[in-house]
Amino acid sequence: MASSSEPLPGTSDLWEPEVGDWVALEAAARRVFGAYGYGELRTPIFERTDVFVRSIGDETEVVQKEMYTFEDRGGRSLTLRPEGTAGVIRAVANSGLNQGDEKRVFYMGPMFRGERPAAGRRRQFHQIGVEAVGPRDPVIDAECIAMFVQFLDEIGVTGSRVMLNTRGLGEDRAQVNAALRAFFAPRAAEMCEDCQRRLDTNVLRMLDCKNEACQAIVVDAPKMIDLVCDESRAFFASVCSSLDQLGVDYELAPRLVRGLDYYIHTVFEVTHSGLGAQDALAGGGRYLIVPPGANKPVDGVGFATGMERLLMARQSLGLAQTARPEADVYVVSLGETSVAPGLALAQEIRRSDLGLRVRAETSGRSMKAQMRTANRLGARLVLIQGESELAAGEVVCKNMASSEQVSVPRAGALAWLRTNA
RNA sequence: GUGGUUGUAGCUCAGUUGGUUAGAGCGCCUGGUUGUGGCCCAGGAGGUCGGGGGUUCGAGUCCCCUCAUCCACCCCA
Known part of the structure; x- marks a missing residue:
């Protein structure tokens, strides 16, 4: 095929009638999230690099090798946003967040990561995300998940699974890491190369390694819920009971940890079998982020869902595309x-x-x-x-x-x- | 970044052990109706066979490189 007119790898042109499906998805999101009192926020598509590095974590995969970073003419390091939360927190902090304030926002738009494209993975992909910034309240975590479940329901995506876990508080981290190291160290020799490296750099990540040999060992690893402090355990219990009351089905996933450093307490992922190897429809959780220029961290909870993957899920369910004529x-x-x-x-x-x-x-x-x-x-x-x-x-x-x-x-x-x- | 897959007309694809001017279906255009679409019929336009190099008398077919696609790993939406 002609090469110079093709879009860059991992990007694509989106034409009618597919555009109609995207617009319908966006409309459903605005309706459902609006019903929960969330308002739309549009932040810039690029930010100063440190906005992402500081909140996502400089040891993470995303920051180390996936960001599109460049210098502007003034020599500042800028980055195309690889996810939405960091920019939202920056914007919320910039707008002034008083103690006790709660800001509920949602956003939608393109994100950029320099990965190898595959099924459900693009270099420019599109997320719809939600953030409730302010209170550290387990009920909001539960409501957030319930809201996404309702959204899936309204766009006809059935058959998804909500996976839930806790990461504990930041103060638990040292203790959790130590306990996991103690467990894994004697068995590291039987695990994959990545995990042997992670033993030092990122023990948490060993929990969700997909290597078969590793999984056999991980099954017996201590669970996060047993390693975290009493406060974290209580918080998690509260999230679960709220979900029960809201009528949301979920599964406990003791090995779910997620890849970004800013998470505390609740982490969750919604998976779907119709997506291929990348089966996550959405992911999110509670976080604690220090906004740029501030010294106090900001609490929040949220999630992001991939529009491409929502559409894939719909297609796997045989939901017809909305082809419409070009003229009346x-x-x-x-x-x-x-x-x-x-x-x-x-x-x-x-x-x-x-x-x-x-x-x-x-x-x-x-x-x-x-x-x-x-x-x-x-x-x-x-x-x-x-x-x-x-x-x-x-x-x-x-x-x-x-x-x-x-x-x-x-x-x-x-x-x-x-x-x- | 690693591995595999595929790349022939606008689209979906054929193309036999390398052999003359590269095919089909669909789509498109024109005509069959001096001003009436869909169905049908006839005709037509449209291809640097992804690109570059090599082997050969001869390459869409074989070899190398390159670009791109799709998929998997890593990780994640």
């Missing part, structure tokens, strides 16, 4: 002198309150060619205004489905459309 009305002109009047007629319809999508002949082709075009565009109605109609001050109005057509006075064309559209 086509205006046919016959003869050079009738083209301009035809365009004027089209303009009149477009300016009316009918809300019809109108295409009109611009180059004076044969009637057959124009009718074919009208048919191809999916136009339900055709208005024919040739030279003889112009002379008589009339318009021939045709219903494509029934093939019936009538001649009406030019002034009555809009009225005909109103009753036949």
